[in-house]
Amino acid sequence: MTLDEALALDAADPLRACRARFALPPGMIYLDGNSLGPLPADAATRIAETITAEWGGDLIASWNKHDWIGAPQRIGARIAPLIGAAPDEVLVSDSTSVNLFKLLAAALAARPGRSTVLSERGNFPTDLYIAQGLAALVPGVRMVTVGADEINAALDDDTAVLMLTEVDHRSGARHDMVRLTAAAHAAGALALWDLSHSAGAIAVDLDAAGADLAVGCGYKYLNGGPGAPAFLFVAEALQPALASPLPGWFGHADPFAFEPVYRPAEGISRFQSGTPSIIAMAALEAGLATFDEIAIEAVEAKSRSLSQAFIGQVEQRCPELTLASPRDPAARGSHVVFAHRQGYPLMHALIERGVIGDFRAPDLVRFGFAPLYNGFADVWRAVDVLADLLDSRAYDQPRFARRSRVT
């Protein structure tokens, strides 16, 4: 692929107009939307409206007047089409970690006599930590982790819930949600999917897969801002049977009746806990508006094209790098990792040149492709900088040496 070919692909891209929906810094090639989505162009204005006109002008009356009270369900319904859910199956609330706890505890209670949370050894740490926390709290509950290829064999009549992240945060490997959900059901277990690295980048279809439960993150491909509220999904048929272990007043059937005994709201609302941050909700709602009039299938198609183009360019121009993601795009999410023994300084040299990805120990450089704002020319230019750094060894400098950092 030449730069001209990349520019021609961008010109023919049906999603090309979406880039204007973001306020990306000029000259930056941002390939880290899998960590933190960028600022939507109109988010600052939308959030300022919530702050100044609603909070500032109408104060407490805004809970009704501006439907703050309905934000968790309203914004959940905007996420639903991105993940193959019905509008009333999705709720925005709390963090991914807290939502995992709610759904794991609810799943265990719905499978009496079973005590195992089955997960994958390489699952994202917070998923494993939360299951460990639940096991430490509730006698008898245990977490079992296995390798990705051992999941089927590990499902047994003690498995209450199979908890998997659809797209691996390191390798980008994508599980077969249909097959694994069916396997969980065949063993009598529920299936809980973490969509943090899926939602907004690939065409998830929870209802088609028969998935029971899901959680996901608002601050990655959904562009909801740093630490945005997370979401949870409970399949409609399961909702009446499930109970939240964190029954805060916002999940009560009538919160402002101030009844002394908890009585769960109907439907997905029972999974609310405390009062949600309305300003954070406004930011997430602005992030979700970047998906207006876009079909998630078109997003996934472009994701595959971008990541395939990237792999092809890197393998052609940067032979020092070794692909550490699945080669088959159907077996991958929307990010790609390569191994390089100097991965850390290489990534920090890239960042200095305006190509933003991230590093994952011990030796992985990770690049996320967000179809709404990344294009083929970004792919070409990122690989061009990468190839230049590798050829010149310009990354091999003390200022790029490893130190503790967050990303």
Place this chain on the structure above:
Amino acid sequence: MTLDEALALDAADPLRACRARFALPPGMIYLDGNSLGPLPADAATRIAETITAEWGGDLIASWNKHDWIGAPQRIGARIAPLIGAAPDEVLVSDSTSVNLFKLLAAALAARPGRSTVLSERGNFPTDLYIAQGLAALVPGVRMVTVGADEINAALDDDTAVLMLTEVDHRSGARHDMVRLTAAAHAAGALALWDLSHSAGAIAVDLDAAGADLAVGCGYKYLNGGPGAPAFLFVAEALQPALASPLPGWFGHADPFAFEPVYRPAEGISRFQSGTPSIIAMAALEAGLATFDEIAIEAVEAKSRSLSQAFIGQVEQRCPELTLASPRDPAARGSHVVFAHRQGYPLMHALIERGVIGDFRAPDLVRFGFAPLYNGFADVWRAVDVLADLLDSRAYDQPRFARRSRVT
């Protein structure tokens, strides 16, 4: 008190300059800061900086560059002097409900062989619901509730934790934190205080009382915005022994090491769970800046003067109303309730005239006094409108009739 006398009191008020720290709508007398604090004058600008320059301009690098990663501890340390805590005893995170769950579970685990959460029958519902949720989840755990005057007698050798809200959300009655904490300790229990209706309005002194645990709300007197992140307090000596039941990755000793097994951070940080909303944190930080250079003792002194003046004026000019809060200011928080058989239409007529309080079933009208922005002239004018409504019976109109609403 005449209006001139009220104006003279305002002119002599050492906190009078603080009102300019808020963007209150012109003409509104806002006596509902106990439900939702108003917008600080510079909050929109401060939050916009976080959104535009930090999220928009520096994206993922902001976690380090703008110390997003340190926000929960940094903002917690700003709350500490308002509640008599050391800076490293307070953390901002999640909602009050979720924080209650964390600390209740941690307290039960720290008192093996004891299974009772003792609370008050009239405690705020979310506190009771969360304890009910924990009892439903963990076999053996139970919640016992008693009347306020029965707490001492109910403490026994099965009480793991005494969970009380310092200031009652309805009556405004304030518990004696020193005495009840000592009683809990004498019974071998821990004391957990909900400061939602205290923090920022009265001079709480957790360390002097020997309190073990506390939670509180960011969106009332702390002016942190609707649904602001909440806070939690764990006494320093207890921190190493307590474990969070919601051990998300932000509470890990080294979150970005991505270790498969949870290892709690040192100190208060272990009570973090998932990724916090940085935009909501920025709003709370702007809210806390309204307390800059103010001693909480001066806030409490003014709170008492305001609420005493209000009670005096109402009892003089509105004999139809019956005080339903303690008369002794030392036994009260910063809000006052009166009973009136037409409380609902009365409050909504008041709101229409720009005096904002709220209604609590069956017959209570509630007025909160926030010393940073409420003054004696507000008290005089609010009672003047109230007296006029009562004299004219102008509240007795169909448009003020009861309907379901949030506040």
